[in-house]
Amino acid sequence: MTSASQTAPQRGGVGEAASIEGLHISLQRDGVRSNVLRGVNLTIGRGEIVGLVGESGSGKSVLALALLGLLPSAAAPEITGAIRVAGVDIVHGSAEELRTVRRDELGVIFQDPMTSLNPTMRVGRQVTESTHDHAEAIRLMSAVGIADPELRFRVFPHELSGGLRQRIMAAIAVAGRPSLIIADEPTTALDVTVQAQVLDLLRELRDEFDCSVVLITHDLAVAGQIADRIAVLYAGRIAELGSVSDILHRPNHPYTVGLLRSRLSLETPRDRELLTLRPETGSPGERMTGCAYHTRCPLAIDRCAVEQPPLEQGGIPAADAHLRACWRSINDVQNLAHHSQGDSVVTPRTRNEAAAPAVRVEGLHTRFVLKSGGRKRREVHALRGVDLTVQAGEAVSIVGESGSGKSTLLRVIAGLTPATSGSVALAEGGAQMVFQDAGSSLTPWLSIGELLRERLLPLRLGDAENRKRIDKALVSIGLPLSVAGVRPADLSGGQRQRVALARATMIPPAVLLCDEPTSALDASLAASVLNLIREMRQELTMTVLFVTHDLSVARLMGDRIVVMTQGEIVEAGPVNEVIEHPSHPYTQSLLASVPDIGVLA
């Protein structure tokens, strides 16, 4: 320990690192003001890890920025209520006071370490900015698990791997011995194996530096791995708050139950429709009366629409309380948790061994030259001899981490990237591709109707027939016909991905190529898109190649699983065999890293 930290004044003193009381925040965006947080009460005890879980739009990241006193001034934030960090009033404090709190009491780890580190500054210097001391920086870098810290001190962020970059962020976060670390989706941008390491690291940092951690995530299982308590946030309010085992195993709020059930795991039944939450129809943040969740809640009663259920009797909740904001009895909610499974779906066994295979890839090699900034060239050998045959009607999942070559393989099959050597043969009908980011794969200035019509143009069907086909496509993806008139920006992420699916399948291709189509979506939306792909596959007897980094998704979407790493297929086989008896060490490590919460008890 350095002498500076020994002489540091006693922090907090009342056993809490931060407290949030009656917090309301509204932000302005494009001239429209919306209530992002609507009455949040929460304390973060010293040395405690609190998981803050919610879907996108729940206000969890705004809460993080509010704790830091860094709400963007462009959004003209209006704040009522109180935030105290280490005894300092964050809501009313001067800019200088807030800066001092950030410097002395707060550490932060953001989602994407690539963009969150300054690309033109050596990483060591970025750590030193917080430590003001070279030796301390080196010590912290080795404390967060960076081997050869002296060597790594002099490199730039782009020269490190994603996991190492996030470790640098962690070193910055713990520099100056903060009393509270805020981790905003710290593992979302990382591969699963790295995700597990970063979560372990957070817990170790808490143990070693005796700080508190607010872990913000969309995934209950991630929070469940290291948190002491979990707060489930819905539309700017805490829906349920309790210990990890309470939340994960005895959920008392229908929303928590819904989140848990729509979460995909290695135990999710393969032969049933995936459970989803009812889709959100309006903007819940604008409903000032009633429970924000009532439009989606399977247990909603009349009272839910008019009267807002309180989380507790007011004031700051006790540390060990299990609190919920719901009018229905705990029994009713627990019944919901144990009841109702999805409708069973008959998995199509349309695999036709006699027919020609839909895709036949032989000895495929792909190299490309990365030209960074048009200067020095670096050759990447993305595919190193891949052989893959997909029978007509078969669904194959390709699993791998970033850089494994799985997306490149898909792009080569789609004809978007040329192969260096080897052959790709497709059955008649060709390939259609659905990309990860539906937002950027739909042309922003075309309406949905125009986007779909484009696909029909080569058939020369005439306007009336085109219209009929477009309507049919929209019905098949469960969207209203009026969607034909709007542009992609007016749709939600899940709806956009549905449109992308409709575009790909309205003229059924020989093979549908899906490149992580759900990894940018909330769990429930992801499940509904996966359901849709499985339905379409059944109806159109389509061949599907599904690329994902998530073994639990791969297990649900494929008849077979193919595991790739470093441009090679290291394991391939029927789903059950690969999941239950993985033969390759890489598959085993992937399986071990899947965060899980066990069967809902």
Place this chain on the structure above:
Amino acid sequence: MTRFVVRRLASAVVLLLVLTAIIFLLQAVSPGDPVKAFLGNNASPAAVAAERQALGLNDPLPVQYLQFLTNLLHGDLGMSFRSHRSVTSDLAAFLPATIELVTVSFVFALILGTIFAVSGALRWRGSAFYRGPLLVLATAPPFLLALGGIVIFYAQLSWLPASGQGADTTGPTGFLLIDSIVTGDPGTWGVAWQHLILPGVVLAIAPAIAIGRILRSSLESTLQADFVRTAESKGLKGHVVIARHVIRNSIGPALSMAGLQLGFMFAGVVVVEQIFSWPGIGNYLANSIPVSDFPAIAGVTLVLGTIYIIVNAIVDVLQTLADPRLSA
């Protein structure tokens, strides 16, 4: 890094060769007989023929081009028809004044552009009061600005001189600002500055806005970057965040625009030098064009082109220094 610099220099040399080829071809196809221009229209045909032979004008074009290049390497740009002196010595006499004017003006442009960009990006209070006028001024053509400046600051207010450099250089470098210090003459130094202000500012305004706009938009996008949020969450002071994290990541596009503008300024100097009777190569060029003094025109073009190519090569290297990802 070293490899990148070497490659960038090599491409600069290729560009220079292309430039010489273009200048040579223009000279070759231009109407008007250089020999007659040199000897005068009354020269006897025999004298003209002899001179043609002596100048190598009867040789095939590639041979002439090689001769042209060889002469160039020896610093021989031919004789000016107008002054009857070697173009090289003419350029040596006029170039320092131009470089001095453009350099000072470029510094003005960088300062004005940076203030314009930073005040806009950080939303300084009252910044609209000078950004507005600056924007209006930038839309005016330089000759109008020059005349306006002369009318106001020379004719009406008598604050600033309106023509020439104010003194002749006697020192070793040819640059008045440097020579006056070297020879210990602070009076001349002050006079030189007085004479530089008007033409310098007139020449600087349009580039200042061009550089400022680019810098402003890259500053604004950098201010939104995640790593700036990281820097703020470290509790760094506002100006430290700007200086360490924002500036360097915003400078790239502004650097290439500055290089481009510096090139334009050497071209734009022709008009400004004429109006302010500045004894530089712009003036020299303006006097050479009407009399088709091709060696002089070619010489000036070659010098300006060379400066342009060198400036852009330097800018590329600077960009690489600013952003380590470019050389990775």
